Amino acid sequence: MNPGDAIPALKTTPDRYLTVRYAGASGDFNPIHIDEDFAKQVGLPGRILHGLWTMAQVARAQTEAAGGPQSLQRLAVQFRGMGLPEAEIEVTGEVREVRDGVAVIDTRAVQNGSAIIRNAEAEVRLPTIQE
Amino acid sequence: MNAEAVGKTYAPTVYAVGREKIREYAHAVGETNPLHLDPAAARAAGFRDVVAPPMFCVVYSSQSVAPALFDPDVGINFALMVHGGQEFVWGPLVVAGDEITTTVSVKSIEARAGNGFFVFESQSVNQDSETVCTGTWTNIVRGAA
Numbered sequence: 001m002n003p004g005d006a007i008p009a010l011k012t013t014p015d016r017y018l019t020v021r022y023a024g025a026s027g028d029f030n031p032i033h034i035d036e037d038f039a040k041q042v043g044l045p046g047r048i049l050h051g052l053w054t055m056a057q058v059a060r061a062q063t064e065a066a067g068g069p070q071s072l073q074r075l076a077v078q079f080r081g082m083g084l085p086e087a088e089i090e091v092t093g094e095v096r097e098v099r100d101g102v103a104v105i106d107t108r109a110v111q112n113g114s115a116i117i118r119n120a121e122a123e124v125r126l127p128t129i130q131e
Numbered sequence: 132m133n134a135e136a137v138g139k140t141y142a143p144t145v146y147a148v149g150r151e152k153i154r155e156y157a158h159a160v161g162e163t164n165p166l167h168l169d170p171a172a173a174r175a176a177g178f179r180d181v182v183a184p185p186m187f188c189v190v191y192s193s194q195s196v197a198p199a200l201f202d203p204d205v206g207i208n209f210a211l212m213v214h215g216g217q218e219f220v221w222g223p224l225v226v227a228g229d230e231i232t233t234t235v236s237v238k239s240i241e242a243r244a245g246n247g248f249f250v251f252e253s254q255s256v257n258q259d260s261e262t263v264c265t266g267t268w269t270n271i272v273r274g275a276a
Binding site: 012018021022024025026027028042051052053055056057059060063064068069070072073074075076077078079 | 152155156158159160161162164166167182183184185186189190193194210213214215216217218219220221224267
């Protein structure tokens, strides 16, 4: 990874019941994520994705690019708008700088043309090159 | 908005990390790395058991964040709250069998452009007193200021 390099794009489409599985896995049972009627009653288009699930996709794009979970040192994100089930999400990123073996990556998650995670910054430790 | 709650710290919670919980979480977020799923692969890589994906920090720390979010001294109006931002800084990897103790405090409460910004910090340490994750949780309450 060198400054200006893009990380491989991660594409994923959350299926219809993903939010139910993630609610169970994470313990976040807020009904806006799992109850279609409730979500509509509070003015949403329907059940929305958990922001922290989408953040996990941004994290996964970094660890898959950098060679494993031990590489990710820091991830900071801003959430905007809302993610929806059954529509593709694409995570992209570019290396801004590399210092002391750690790459700083500007990254984001886009769905239906809008960034639902934006201004995100990841720091990943690069694998040591074996001579 | 009550800035007097800034600095308030809540009782620590302890979370015992289980192998099947890691696998359940890994499947839910689409992880395919065998370190998260296969104990033999994890052991071959030098870990005691399956490794938690970094974002598994949500599982062991969010039960500690909830009391701060619901604290009447903080006074968040949930109907108007959105999760605005999140930062995690990670230390050593968490593996199945670890016991993680998380302590949450109110970092800042500020008004900006008519909205309330409520920022909480979580610090999670393992059974060896190593800090495995520090979280900064930013919640925005529209029109609170």
